[in-house]
Amino acid sequence: MVATRDSGAVTVREYVPADAAAVCALLRAEEPQQVATPRSVHAQAVAMPARQHCRLLLAEIGGRMVGCARTGLFADAQDAGAGFANVNVAVADRGRGAGRALLAAAEAHLEAVGATSCYAWAHPEPACEDFATAHGYRPGREARFLRLDLGPGGPLPSRPRLPRGVLLLPAVAWERDPRPLWRTDVECFRDEPGDVAADHLSYTDWRALNWDRPDFDADLSTVAVVDGEVAGLVIVQTDGERHYASGGTGVRRHFRGRGLAKAAKAHSLHLARAKGYREATTSNDDGNAPMLAVNIWLGYQLSGSERRYIRDLSPVRPA
Structure with a gap:
């Protein structure tokens, strides 16, 4: 969510495939913690689970794209009415009404598909926070972004020693049937703190959100196996060039306390460094x-x- 002031001559339209590179450039500038490629932008616009009713909306001023809004329903939420609207406007074009127009269009879409609530991220800037409050939004939880230098001189520690009976394998080993990874992912993230309870995700939707994404890296995504049983995993997205992002790290409840998350993530990061990320x-x-x-x-x-x-x-409802 971003701050805006004047309405201006803003138009909002639907994404088309020719927009992928421009949207990618915008997201790389505004959300550098996320992996973004033209292929991943396109997939997230057209290949998400049907129950999400996803739309990618673009704002233009004078025929030039200045912002976007990604909106839809959460596919993994128990609350079927929980929706999201994530709005980004280029810094140089803020204050001209693009954010307001995108948010209004996203909320209209959510209401049309039955959403009863909207969740939106806002940068920790007074103008953005004021914008959110002015549009009827109340503050929720905070997310912290972290960065690691994977260059040769970066601070990555050595791989920890694995407990007896533990193997670390690439997710691609489950290429023929990734259902054990889906079940593990769903179980792990039931416990993750957040504003939206991520406790309901079908296998088909999990594939669309994770496994079938063009930026999902099945070689660097790492699975911890204990005595032949999947115990935890690290989900990884990469841009194929230099950027590695952890899409989620989790360990099943009765395998926790053994250092598996630390070992699996360290292993994955060392592999990423060796591949040039x-x-x-x-x-x-x-x-x-x-x-x-x-x-x-x-x-x-x-x-x-x-x-x-x-x-x-x-x-x-009327009184």
Whole structure:
């Protein structure tokens, strides 16, 4: 979510495939903690789960794209009415009404598909926070962004010694049937703190959101196996050039406390460095102390934050 002032001559339209490179450039500038490629932008616009009703909306001024909004319903939320609207406007074009127009269009779409609430991220800047409040949003939880220099002189520690009976394997080993990874992912992230409970995700939707994404890296995504049983995993997205991002790290409940998350993530990062990736990013809920501790041990440093803002979209009933 971004701040805006004047309405101006802003038009909002739907994404088309020819927009992928421009949207990618915008997201790389505005959300550097995320992996973005033209292929991943296109996939997230057209290949997401049907129940999400995803749309990618673009704002233009004078025929030039200045911002975008990614909006839809959460595919993994128990609350079927939980929707999201993530708005980005180029810094040089803020204050001309693009953010307001994109947010209004996104909220209209969410209301049309039955959303009863909207969750939106906002940069920790007074103007952005004021914009969110002025549009009826209340503050939620904070996410911390962390960055690790994967260059040869970076701070990555050695791989920790594995406990007896533990193997670390690439996710591609489950290429024929990744269902064990889906079940592990769903179980792990039921416990992750956040504004939206991520506790309901079908296998088909999980594939669309993770496995089938063009930026999903099945070689660097790492699975911890204990005595032949999948115990945890690190989901990785890469841009094929220099940027490695952790899409999620989790360990099943009865395997926790053995250092598996630390071992699996360190292993994955060492592989990424060997393949030439030079920057690793990740994010954690501010209340996820165990994973924050793992990332700090790995050498990640705080690089920024965002706060979630929430608005009730339920229709107001007459008294």
